Amino acid sequence: MFKKNFSPLKSFRLVLRPLQTKDLPAIFSYRNDKQVAQYQSWTEVTQFELSSLIEEQATLSLGKPGEWVMFGIALKLTDELIGDCALCINTEDPRQLELGITLARQAQGKGYAKEAIDAIVTYIFKHSTIERVVMITNLANERCLKLLKNLQLKQTEDAMGFKGARADRNLYGLKTDETLYAITHEEWLLREYLSS
Secondary structure (H helix, E strand, O other), X not given: OEOOOOOOEEOOOEEEEOOOXXXXXXXXXXXOXXXXXXXXXXXXXXXXXXXXXXXXXXXXXXXXXXXXXXXXXXXXXXXXXXXXXXXXXXXXXXXXXXEEEEEOHHHOOOOHXXXXXXXXXXXXXXXXXXXXXXXXXEOOOHHHHHHXXXXXXXXXXXXXXXXXXXXXXXXXXXXXXXXXXXXXXXXXXXXXXXXX
């Protein structure tokens, strides 16, 4: 699956690294921010749940289908945690990997998400046999939709039922439709070639 174990990835401003105990206050803060959680699968988390999550993640290695592996997104200069990303190889098709990302509110709108996703996708396609990376977002999350298009991921299919909702709107009146964006290894190679 992966040709080598994950080691911290460095981009221009960021480091993607394993989560650490010292990250607990930052994760607790942004994961309990209703604005951050609005389009995520959770609503709120406890410190105990997050502490257990960090301990569990330390035992996981990237590459086992069906297992979500998380990494912290930290500022390179200060190592301040500003978000996290999670990767999961599809159990039915191990050539496909799903990627999710969460950023603290104060880190949004600064290009960090684009920088982090670009670094992860590049790592995946260079160091694994993964042929397709997918990301799922809510159709009402306009900023994320714009980001995924900017990254040249292509919309491929829609799915209903965000956060268990069956109607097309949730309690806040927002559409609950989700959509899937993807980029293949071949598309990524072409993108890299055209941008060089």
